[in-house]
Amino acid sequence: MSLTESKRQAAYKAVDTHLNSETRIIGIGSGSTIVFVIERIVQRGNFKKNDELNEKNENSDQKLEELDLDQCVFIPTSFQSRQLIIHNGLNLGEIDQYQEIDITIDGADEVDENLNAIKGGGACHLREKVVAEISKKFIIVADYTKRSTVLGEKWVKGIPIEVIPFCYALAYNSLKLLGCQKLNLRMAKNKAGPVITDNGNFVIDAYFGKLDGQQSLGNDNFMFINSPSEVLKRIKLLTGVVEVGLFVGMAEIAYFGEEDGCSVGVLKK
Numbered sequence: 001m002s003l004t005e006s007k008r009q010a011a012y013k014a015v016d017t018h019l020n021s022e023t024r025i026i027g028i029g030s031g032s033t034i035v036f037v038i039e040r041i042v043q044r045g046n047f048k049k050n051d052e053l054n055e056k057n058e059n060s061d062q063k064l065e066e067l068d069l070d071q072c073v074f075i076p077t078s079f080q081s082r083q084l085i086i087h088n089g090l091n092l093g094e095i096d097q098y099q100e101i102d103i104t105i106d107g108a109d110e111v112d113e114n115l116n117a118i119k120g121g122g123a124c125h126l127r128e129k130v131v132a133e134i135s136k137k138f139i140i141v142a143d144y145t146k147r148s149t150v151l152g153e154k155w156v157k158g159i160p161i162e163v164i165p166f167c168y169a170l171a172y173n174s175l176k177l178l179g180c181q182k183l184n185l186r187m188a189k190n191k192a193g194p195v196i197t198d199n200g201n202f203v204i205d206a207y208f209g210k211l212d213g214q215q216s217l218g219n220d221n222f223m224f225i226n227s228p229s230e231v232l233k234r235i236k237l238l239t240g241v242v243e244v245g246l247f248v249g250m251a252e253i254a255y256f257g258e259e260d261g262c263s264v265g266v267l268k269k
């Protein structure tokens with residue numbers, strides 16, 4: 001079964017388990033898995049009209065309720081998720097309108113056994129972190145390739161770090177001094193020059209291994225982050241750094257679509 005199906009299964013499970021008729025303010029993460037979160041939300045909004053969904057539900061243990069989408073507001077974390085919300089006719093809200101969000105569902109590039117995550121493979125981690133931070137519940141959805149024991153096992157491109165453009169050379173040097181083994185200023189495709197985030201900044205992918213005292217196991221393609229909170233703190237203190245794609249202790253639960261494309265694994269705190 002394809003990775004796409006496993007992403008869909010994880011997304012559907014999260015929406016079916018955590019969204020009910022009481023849910024009002026919903027944070028929408030970014031990336032390819034989030035597309036299926038929106039797909040399921042729209043299906044749930046048309047529940048009574050959706051014969052297939054009703055039929056499936058009669059045979060399932062999970063009691064699905066129709067979502068009153070007119071009463072819900074969706075908070076995007078990127079240009080991409082904003083477009084998804086608008087194109088699906090959902091109510092769009094802005095991050096600064098709310099002090100609290102009922103629930104946010106988001107993808108991840110890697111999730112460890114403590115539910116710490118690397119995010120920002122799509123350069124959206126600043127807004128994603130703001131939304132996650134004010135959410136009562138932060139839920140991760142991903143395919144099975146994203147689950148690991150220690151961060152760095154699976155996502156080998158480095159930790160995404162958003163930096164102010166004119167500070168990038170300084171941040172670059174500071175990251176090297178911090179022990180960073182390899183650094184890349186993320187470059188755009190089909191445009192000469194660097195990726196520019198939704199906030200007008202650059203992204204450096206920083207690749208550790210020794211920062212928290214660990215060796216890189218003799219393989220330059222790997223980094224292991226045994227103390228993500230320490231790594232996060234040290235990078236965050238560097239001048240010019242806006243946000244780090246390490247989400248430590250934020251997620252309550254993670255759903256992973258399994259390899260068979262039908263079942264879903266769950267990691268809980």
Ligand SMILES: O=C[C@H](O)[C@H](O)[C@H](O)COP(=O)(O)O
Pocket residue numbers: 029030031032033034106107108109118119120121122123124125128
């Ligand atoms: O910046 C992008 C986000 O952090 C995404 O949530 C993350 O890259 C996972 O994306 P996908 O669902 O495409 O694997």
